[in-house]
Amino acid sequence: MTDPILSVRDLAKTITLHILGGRQVHPLRGVSFDLQPGEFLAVVGPSGAGKSSLLKALYRTYVADAGSAMFRTASGATVDLLRVPEREIIRLRREEMRYVSQFLKAPPRIPAVDVVASVLTGRGIAVAEARTRAAESLATLRIGTDLQTSYPALFSGGEQQRVNVARALVDPPRLLLLDEPTSALDTENRARVLDLLREAQGRGTAMIAILHDLEVLRVIADRVLVIEDGHITQYGPVSEIVFPDDLDAGTGELAVSGGHA
Amino acid sequence: MANVSTLLADRRAEFTGYSFAFLDDMAKREIRRSILKAIAIPGHQVPFGSREMPIARGWGTGGLQITLALVGPTDAIKVIDQGDDASVNAANLRRLIAKTTGATEVYATHEATLIQTRHRIPEERLGAGQILILQVPVPEPLRFVERSVAAARAMHAERDYAQMWLALYEDIVRRGEVSAGAGYPVMVNHRFIMAPSPIPRWDIPKLHHAQSLFLFGAGREKRIYAVPPFTDVRPLEFEDFPFDTEHFDGKSCIRCGATDSYLTESPREDGSKVAVCSDSSYCDDTLSGRKVVNRW
Amino acid sequence: MVEPLEPLLRVRNLTKVYTSGNRRVLACEDVSFDVYPGEVLGIVGESGSGKSTVLQCLYQDVAPTSGQAFLASYHNGEHSIFEADRRERRELRAHQISMVYQNPRMGLNLMVTAGGNVAGRLLAADWRRVSDIRDKASDYLQRTEVPLDRMDDFPAFFSGGMQQRVQIAKALANGPELVLLDELTTGLDVSVQAGVLDLVRDIQHTTGMTAIIVSHDLGVIRLLTDRVLVMKDGHVVESGLTDQILEDPQHPYTQLLVNCVTA
Numbered sequence A: 001m002t003d004p005i006l007s008v009r010d011l012a013k014t015i016t017l018h019i020l021g022g023r024q025v026h027p028l029r030g031v032s033f034d035l036q037p038g039e040f041l042a043v044v045g046p047s048g049a050g051k052s053s054l055l056k057a058l059y060r061t062y063v064a065d066a067g068s069a070m071f072r073t074a075s076g077a078t079v080d081l082l083r084v085p086e087r088e089i090i091r092l093r094r095e096e097m098r099y100v101s102q103f104l105k106a107p108p109r110i111p112a113v114d115v116v117a118s119v120l121t122g123r124g125i126a127v128a129e130a131r132t133r134a135a136e137s138l139a140t141l142r143i144g145t146d147l148q149t150s151y152p153a154l155f156s157g158g159e160q161q162r163v164n165v166a167r168a169l170v171d172p173p174r175l176l177l178l179d180e181p182t183s184a185l186d187t188e189n190r191a192r193v194l195d196l197l198r199e200a201q202g203r204g205t206a207m208i209a210i211l212h213d214l215e216v217l218r219v220i221a222d223r224v225l226v227i228e229d230g231h232i233t234q235y236g237p238v239s240e241i242v243f244p245d246d247l248d249a250g251t252g253e254l255a256v257s258g259g260h261a
Numbered sequence B: 001m002a003n004v005s006t007l008l009a010d011r012r013a014e015f016t017g018y019s020f021a022f023l024d025d026m027a028k029r030e031i032r033r034s035i036l037k038a039i040a041i042p043g044h045q046v047p048f049g050s051r052e053m054p055i056a057r058g059w060g061t062g063g064l065q066i067t068l069a070l071v072g073p074t075d076a077i078k079v080i081d082q083g084d085d086a087s088v089n090a091a092n093l094r095r096l097i098a099k100t101t102g103a104t105e106v107y108a109t110h111e112a113t114l115i116q117t118r119h120r121i122p123e124e125r126l127g128a129g130q131i132l133i134l135q136v137p138v139p140e141p142l143r144f145v146e147r148s149v150a151a152a153r154a155m156h157a158e159r160d161y162a163q164m165w166l167a168l169y170e171d172i173v174r175r176g177e178v179s180a181g182a183g184y185p186v187m188v189n190h191r192f193i194m195a196p197s198p199i200p201r202w203d204i205p206k207l208h209h210a211q212s213l214f215l216f217g218a219g220r221e222k223r224i225y226a227v228p229p230f231t232d233v234r235p236l237e238f239e240d241f242p243f244d245t246e247h248f249d250g251k252s253c254i255r256c257g258a259t260d261s262y263l264t265e266s267p268r269e270d271g272s273k274v275a276v277c278s279d280s281s282y283c284d285d286t287l288s289g290r291k292v293v294n295r296w
Numbered sequence C: 001m002v003e004p005l006e007p008l009l010r011v012r013n014l015t016k017v018y019t020s021g022n023r024r025v026l027a028c029e030d031v032s033f034d035v036y037p038g039e040v041l042g043i044v045g046e047s048g049s050g051k052s053t054v055l056q057c058l059y060q061d062v063a064p065t066s067g068q069a070f071l072a073s074y075h076n077g078e079h080s081i082f083e084a085d086r087r088e089r090r091e092l093r094a095h096q097i098s099m100v101y102q103n104p105r106m107g108l109n110l111m112v113t114a115g116g117n118v119a120g121r122l123l124a125a126d127w128r129r130v131s132d133i134r135d136k137a138s139d140y141l142q143r144t145e146v147p148l149d150r151m152d153d154f155p156a157f158f159s160g161g162m163q164q165r166v167q168i169a170k171a172l173a174n175g176p177e178l179v180l181l182d183e184l185t186t187g188l189d190v191s192v193q194a195g196v197l198d199l200v201r202d203i204q205h206t207t208g209m210t211a212i213i214v215s216h217d218l219g220v221i222r223l224l225t226d227r228v229l230v231m232k233d234g235h236v237v238e239s240g241l242t243d244q245i246l247e248d249p250q251h252p253y254t255q256l257l258v259n260c261v262t263a
Helices: A049-058 A088-096 A111-119 A129-140 A157-171 A189-203 A216-219 A254-258 B004-015 B025-040 B061-070 B088-101 B150-156 B160-175 B200-205 B280-288 C049-060 C086-096 C114-124 C130-141 C159-172 C190-207 C218-224 C242-247 C253-261
Strands: A006-015 A023-035 A040-044 A066-072 A079-080 A097-100 A174-178 A208-209 A223-228 A231-237 B074-083 B115-116 B131-135 B186-188 B192-194 B213-218 B224-227 B234-235 B264-269 B273-277 C009-018 C023-035 C039-045 C066-071 C097-100 C178-182 C210-215 C225-230 C234-239
Touching: A006 A049, A023 A049, A023 A066, A023 A231, A040 A049, A049 A097, A049 A174, A049 A208, A079 A088, A079 B224, A088 A097, A088 C039, A088 C234, A097 A157, A111 A129, A111 A157, A129 A157, A157 A174, A157 A189, A189 A216, A208 A231, A216 B234, A216 C178, B025 B061, B025 B213, B061 B088, B061 B115, B061 B131, B061 B213, B061 B224, B074 B280, B074 C210, B088 B115, B160 C114, B160 C130, B200 B234, C023 C049, C023 C225, C023 C234, C039 C049, C039 C066, C039 C159, C039 C218, C049 C178, C049 C210, C086 C114, C097 C159, C114 C130, C114 C159, C130 C159, C159 C190, C190 C218, C210 C218, C218 C242, C225 C242, C225 C253, C234 C242, C234 C253, C242 C253
Parallel strands: A040 A208, A040 A223, A097 A174, A174 A208, B074 B115, B115 B131, B131 B213, C039 C210, C039 C225, C097 C178, C178 C210
Antiparallel strands: A006 A023, A006 A066, A066 A079, A223 A231, B186 B192, B186 B234, B213 B224, B264 B273, C009 C023, C009 C066, C225 C234
């Protein structure tokens, strides 16, 4: 095994709700794991267990209280995502890591193609080329040219999610954080998204994804991390995990169409 | 102090009941001091204590005070109003100066040592040693872009002329040209924007690197400023909208036939208009066959 | 490794106290922050929190009581811009810092055409070709979606939204290093607000402008900024990445602010 791209140790997060009299909640109580380049780590657990908090803490949307998250950058340096200056986080978000939320958070009144292209232009790619690549990426996810020029806010949930995935994968970063990337998709689109994720994986993108769909998980995940009440209760290859009951078993269709091109 | 001029002053005072050159010594001294300062800082407006004069404010009191502060009994004095030696105002001023100083009254430009003028620079080129004194109604070129006197002075001090350029730009985009006809603003010595008094554009180039001294007096506004000899004076112009003087294509002076002087229109009894030289001395010279060798 | 990029602006301990008679009113105190090239910093807080005072001090409409602000391009960042004399201050405004006021009438000369307003900054920067100035001005007016046939009209007769667009064009002409935007949508109709926000966002996207945006509107902050300072009673109570401030606010006041909006 190579060096991990991300090494998380004792990550803890406490939220103090001042407006509720200082009540404290503890979404993460010491989480540790390693992630290899190209590895797909699935995060499962009951709602409120701390899954989203984990992704947000790594992305720095949340301020962690303790622990470390050592990330190996493209230049070979190792930085602690929890403590690196905000400036560097902004650069890493632009160039090396991306977060795909469950629901599209696209700015309003921007056509879908530009939502996706902005990822590329933010990295200095010329607008025309960025648009072309964005359009290709959207077309792969079956967002047609008519939709590409409309505003994603007007799209259905599934269409929005595909725009979201296109934005994540148009230029795969070194680290991808995914919150339920396939939850709103029909079987066929789910299969396409999985193909794209695998393709990115093949190019070395490491992924941490919150998944509810056991079937998707079995197709794509290398390892699984089960979180309950802010603790890791299981961590290992898919075959060794005893999955909790509330996971969606899937429809079985994915397995049937799993071999599609 | 007991020199020729003092003696003459005494003699003149006997005649007129006034001190030499009308103004008292302290007044003249203060005006001369302001003139020296103005010469030292070309284009900069120097305040001075403008005195009450025997003519109304706005009729050339600024120019007159400069003239009276400089004139001596041996000077040859010429006064013109819009180029004309014979206008009532010019004649009155000239008579006052001569009467209180004993200076000689002249019409010919080349003979004059001091020329007081309203709104023209003579056609004949002024030489070293000649002084042109211009009467100025509005000395502040920024008056029309900045109403506050204090703010305008700060703008001069900091060479902050963007507002002035903006006014020229607005003129060009809205009228197709800079509308300022008389008194086109100039940049003096790369430092100060100056109001050249309401001379026509025709006269503006004459200010640049001249041999003579130009003094500007604004009596009502109490300001004196100067363009010393061989000073760089350039009209404000955009690179693609160059400054241009008036053109009199095909027209000639009805009196002397000149085609190379600044012409004004003169109405006739039947309502038609004819062109005539604005500079009466130049017109006389051309008419009498004297060739004016020194042109600008 | 990260290239050691220098901040474009470093503000240190900026304090402004207004005194009237023996009454002292604290507008802002000990405000310190950095702004890096290409970054949009938001300052959020309720009215009276001192956020606009910070901008006014930086644009030198208001003299700070104490503190420093170092602009990288001003004396190599070795002297505070608050030490600038009148001439240097004018140079700073002509070339380096520009301001978009909440009220367009503050930032526009209503006696001058829309094009002239934009041209003013270019003329101040010694542009002396009318055709170049006009090209540039129309370029910016076009970018801010002001119809070109209105370029030679007086903005006094424009709608509020259009005036704001002209003001933005004016602020951006001549490529300032830092743009200060004070509540730029507050006085506008909701429908017009969206257009102005989109405009600023597009310009930010295409030009990579560095800006400080003051707003009490978290929607504006979310849309336009990378980082945020939260101000209350003249003090910075919290700062962080914009999504962090909005999703994981630490300070009680920020939690209240965020919850008020999302409620």
